[in-house]
Amino acid sequence: MDTIVELKNVTKVIKGRTIIDNISFQVNKGEVFGFLGPNGAGKTTTIRMIVGLIGITSGDITVGGSSIKSNFEDAVRHIGAIVENPEMYKFLTGYQNLVHYARMSKGISKEKIAETVELVGLTERINDKVKTYSLGMRQRLGLAQCLLHDPQVLILDEPTNGLDPAGIREIRDYVRLLAREKNLAVIVSSHLLSEMEMMCDRIGIIQNGRLIDVQLVHELVHGESKMTYEMEVVPSDKALALLGTHYPNVRAHRSRNGITVELPKEEIPNLVKIFVKEDIQVFAIKEVARTLEDRFLELTTEKGAPSRG
Numbered sequence: 001m002d003t004i005v006e007l008k009n010v011t012k013v014i015k016g017r018t019i020i021d022n023i024s025f026q027v028n029k030g031e032v033f034g035f036l037g038p039n040g041a042g043k044t045t046t047i048r049m050i051v052g053l054i055g056i057t058s059g060d061i062t063v064g065g066s067s068i069k070s071n072f073e074d075a076v077r078h079i080g081a082i083v084e085n086p087e088m089y090k091f092l093t094g095y096q097n098l099v100h101y102a103r104m105s106k107g108i109s110k111e112k113i114a115e116t117v118e119l120v121g122l123t124e125r126i127n128d129k130v131k132t133y134s135l136g137m138r139q140r141l142g143l144a145q146c147l148l149h150d151p152q153v154l155i156l157d158e159p160t161n162g163l164d165p166a167g168i169r170e171i172r173d174y175v176r177l178l179a180r181e182k183n184l185a186v187i188v189s190s191h192l193l194s195e196m197e198m199m200c201d202r203i204g205i206i207q208n209g210r211l212i213d214v215q216l217v218h219e220l221v222h223g224e225s226k227m228t229y230e231m232e233v234v235p236s237d238k239a240l241a242l243l244g245t246h247y248p249n250v251r252a253h254r255s256r257n258g259i260t261v262e263l264p265k266e267e268i269p270n271l272v273k274i275f276v277k278e279d280i281q282v283f284a285i286k287e288v289a290r291t292l293e294d295r296f297l298e299l300t301t302e303k304g305a306p307s308r309g
């Protein structure tokens, strides 16, 4: 795996309060890494440290092997970021905005601008004034702007905020395309679970300034090899008690028609045998699809740090 961004024991204290508490993770080339957490969890603060907008209290962040602390210029050279709303001149065209931006960072050719515009799908509208653009198009122009200097890492803080479903889908598709075709590492933050599930390869969950889990989206949704089953059984309280005896570490609760239990699939026949032997009637067993939201709620209630208020 080709690591491009690495956070090592990063802590941020602001006015005596620990906002970010000893966070470590890595992001690889070609992957979309989602930074997921509720409002106030510390996503923006972490991103601001990665792009060098604020300092790190302790720990370090490297980008392309260069420390943001001791080798700032080398580190940020690799980064393209939209942290606050991208600066745009509304009365200029998209193209004029890009030319203006290109002048500030040397060595960007007209060909490079055209190629980037094409990449974000704005070729047809690039000569229109930005004030006529939809929010989604402005976001894509912002993307083009931060891609002009060929970064290896793209960082987008809540990129779909305020977009309608079509705009969200557009940004999602472009983010995936950039990771796949340009081998970019993309870090996106969001508090929207469903969006992260569709956009990312891996997700880090942050709560109260602590990173409580980093997992592949697939694993996060399915959680190891366990599945959730709804079992229509009578009587359900006896079934639940038996489960507790035979599988003390298994998560189970009573549901509308019986019980809901989280077990590896291969344990189901054994469980049915136990139930039948104890005169419990088994009417149906149904596999329940788990969403990232289910998993997120489990994780944040299992391991979450108490709120610091």
Ligand SMILES: Nc1ncnc2c1ncn2[C@@H]1O[C@H](COP(=O)(O)OP(=O)(O)OP(=O)(O)O)[C@@H](O)[C@H]1O
Binding pocket: 014, 015, 019, 037, 038, 039, 040, 041, 042, 043, 044, 045, 046, 191
């Ligand atoms: N400069 C600052 N001074 C004091 N507190 C701060 C400062 N910056 C951030 N915080 C606090 O740190 C915590 C994390 O904020 P941050 O903006 O990083 O969260 P977030 O996960 O990005 O949330 P949101 O989704 O609302 O943007 C919040 O409680 C916030 O009030």
